[in-house]
Amino acid sequence: MKDETSELIHGEAVEKDLALLRLKPNLQGYDKLRKTFKWSDAEELIDWYPDGKVNSAYNVIDRHALGMNKDKIALIHDDGQGNVQKISFEEMYRETNKFANVLAKLGIRKQERVFVFLQRSPELYVSFLAAIKAGAIASPMFPAFGPDAIRDRLLDSGAVAIVTDTELVKRVYPVRNQLPDLKHIVVVGDANSELGEISYEAEMRAASENFETLHMNPEEFQFMLYTSGTTGKPKGVVHAHKGIVQQTLTSRWVLDLHDEDVYWCTADLGWITGVVYGCLGPWSCGVTQVGLGGRFDPDRWYRLIEDHRVNVWYTAPTAVRMLMAKGDDLPAKYDLTSLRVLYSVGEPLNPEGVKWALDVFDNKPFHDTWWQTETGSILITNFPEMPIKPGSMGKPLPGIEAEIVDEEGNVLPQGHEGNLVIRPGWPSMMRQIWNNQSKYNEYLRNGWYYTGDTAQIDKEGYFWYVGRADDVIKTSGERVGPFEVESALIEHEAVVEAGVIGKPDQLRGNIIKAFIVLAPGYTESDELKKDIQKFVKGHLAGHAYPREIDVVKSLPKTRSGKIMRRLLRARELGLPTGDTSTLEE
Numbered sequence: 001m002k003d004e005t006s007e008l009i010h011g012e013a014v015e016k017d018l019a020l021l022r023l024k025p026n027l028q029g030y031d032k033l034r035k036t037f038k039w040s041d042a043e044e045l046i047d048w049y050p051d052g053k054v055n056s057a058y059n060v061i062d063r064h065a066l067g068m069n070k071d072k073i074a075l076i077h078d079d080g081q082g083n084v085q086k087i088s089f090e091e092m093y094r095e096t097n098k099f100a101n102v103l104a105k106l107g108i109r110k111q112e113r114v115f116v117f118l119q120r121s122p123e124l125y126v127s128f129l130a131a132i133k134a135g136a137i138a139s140p141m142f143p144a145f146g147p148d149a150i151r152d153r154l155l156d157s158g159a160v161a162i163v164t165d166t167e168l169v170k171r172v173y174p175v176r177n178q179l180p181d182l183k184h185i186v187v188v189g190d191a192n193s194e195l196g197e198i199s200y201e202a203e204m205r206a207a208s209e210n211f212e213t214l215h216m217n218p219e220e221f222q223f224m225l226y227t228s229g230t231t232g233k234p235k236g237v238v239h240a241h242k243g244i245v246q247q248t249l250t251s252r253w254v255l256d257l258h259d260e261d262v263y264w265c266t267a268d269l270g271w272i273t274g275v276v277y278g279c280l281g282p283w284s285c286g287v288t289q290v291g292l293g294g295r296f297d298p299d300r301w302y303r304l305i306e307d308h309r310v311n312v313w314y315t316a317p318t319a320v321r322m323l324m325a326k327g328d329d330l331p332a333k334y335d336l337t338s339l340r341v342l343y344s345v346g347e348p349l350n351p352e353g354v355k356w357a358l359d360v361f362d363n364k365p366f367h368d369t370w371w372q373t374e375t376g377s378i379l380i381t382n383f384p385e386m387p388i389k390p391g392s393m394g395k396p397l398p399g400i401e402a403e404i405v406d407e408e409g410n411v412l413p414q415g416h417e418g419n420l421v422i423r424p425g426w427p428s429m430m431r432q433i434w435n436n437q438s439k440y441n442e443y444l445r446n447g448w449y450y451t452g453d454t455a456q457i458d459k460e461g462y463f464w465y466v467g468r469a470d471d472v473i474k475t476s477g478e479r480v481g482p483f484e485v486e487s488a489l490i491e492h493e494a495v496v497e498a499g500v501i502g503k504p505d506q507l508r509g510n511i512i513k514a515f516i517v518l519a520p521g522y523t524e525s526d527e528l529k530k531d532i533q534k535f536v537k538g539h540l541a542g543h544a545y546p547r548e549i550d551v552v553k554s555l556p557k558t559r560s561g562k563i564m565r566r567l568l569r570a571r572e573l574g575l576p577t578g579d580t581s582t583l584e585e
């Protein structure tokens with residue numbers, strides 16, 4: 001890994017023809033800006049109330065609806081079956097006002113947690129933004145989650161309301177009686193009033209279109225998103241309204257959004273990319289966003305770009321690899337000339353992916369961007385005005401101090417692998433891990449925010465991702481905690497112990513691999529493994545199940561009983577096993 005990275009560092013850069021951008025990049029003169037930029041400069045991008053307060057959703061919707069962009073299309077929602085809905089900023093304003101009134105009528109108070117558990121649909125954006133307008137902490141949840149994952153999130157956050165639909169609500173009921181704080185279940189579609197469900201449609205019909213978006217202290221919370229670490233249950237990463245400053249700035253400077261752009265982010269709102277760059281940032285810039293329902297389908301993706309003349313496209317490396325695997329004849333069938341700039345995030349983007357785009361999208365490369373649920377917006381990235389070194393994550397955003405350090409916080413010399421750290425205090429940085437101050441504190445050491453990633457910097461200041469410093473698994477760009485999968489596995493009656501790792505995979509970056517010890521009386525078989533996979537999918541999540549399962553006699557553990565995933569991984573990949581002095585046997 002080390003050699004490969006070093007070699008790439010000396011590799012050829014992709015010089016860009018800026019004429020292909022058609023519009024002047026919003027960020028020009030990076031080197032100078034890095035020296036002169038102050039965060040207070042970016043605060044001008046946002047509308048503040050005269051009392052010094054702010055609301056991110058006011059900036060995302062209201063200010064456009066009340067200004068020149070009133071009739072502009074905010075959302076082109078394509079349900080993937082050929083049904084397209086176009087919704088203007090003014091319509092979004094009215095709809096979000098109505099739903100904010102619905103929440104107020106339910107008695108939702110400031111900073112209470114409102115979960116949104118919906119498939120991609122206009123109602124998803126409306127309920128998420130309305131909750132923020134009403135001063136609640138909005139929390140979107142990925143629609144693939146099953147009852148255990150839902151319980152963990154709603155219970156930990158003390159959620160008082162959930163907005164869901166007729167199908168997804170079925171996954172809430174198995175854990176409903178474990179959620180004492182949950183008072184309201186709002187259902188889009190056919191609500192069952194006998195079960196106490198509240199009908200979204202009926203309430204919306206009755207609600208007023210006028211609502212005064214709440215004035216929030218910039219440090220009050222706009223949304224929270226659960227994400228996985230190495231140990232324990234998922235943790236609630238909490239973001240403040242002030243984050244909208246950086247979410248807006250990066251949408252301009254990095255995604256290079258211009259007024260006339262049609263923009264498409266492929267991420268679901270259940271992940272941070274969907275929240276920040278599939279909703280908040282781009283709308284705060286007043287651009288038209290495209291949303292697509294349904295599953296990944298190369299034909300449909302290309303058709304979407306053609307149909308809606310998408311200019312700016314933000315996607316993920318796994319999707320890029322899947323498109324590449326389909327060959328170049330397919331994109332050749334579509335008119336993709338509307339594309340101006342392309343981005344990716346979530347896992348390393350292979351140099352082949354960057355360069356493939358040059359061939360297929362008329363000399364336009366993918367720009368890799370790096371950030372995390374915790375960082376709240378893009379921190380390290382390739383900018384439109386700069387050459388790209390394929391395989392590199394690019395350079396820090398002006399205003400961001402990023403370094404490579406050792407465990408003591410000492411900055412390592414250029415070219416050395418180490419911990420990727422950021423100087424704390426950027427506007428969109430998480431403010432809390434919900435209910436878990438000690439977890440939050442673990443990120444902050446020696447005056448730095450430790451990202452959990454390892455990386456290195458080359459002599460021109462480009463950052464190169466090396467790997468995770470912990471056991472977090474990135475599968476198809478989605479973040480999965482091994483502990484959650486292990487917990488789901490041992491709930492199956494045939495499994496007494498489980499250890500879970502990420503195993504490198506050409507297409508998905510990593511797949512989830514489980515090592516299990518069977519309970520007495522069970523024997524290994526394909527049927528049993530399939531049953532266990534189905535069980536994990538049903539309980540935890542459709543995407544977070546082990547694609548590979550090995551039955552073992554015992555798992556390597558430390559003397560204190562912790563499973564040594566590092567060792568499982570080393571054995572699986574034929575890597576050196578390193579220090580095993582804490583091994584039990």
Ligand code: PRX
Nearest residue numbers: 345346347348369370371372373453465479
């Ligand atoms: O390991 C890094 C990887 O994704 C992690 C953050 O995951 P999540 O919170 O789900 O947010 C993903 C989308 C913002 C990081 O710690 N990661 C993210 N971007 C990149 C990446 N790894 C390599 N290259 C990237 N560009």
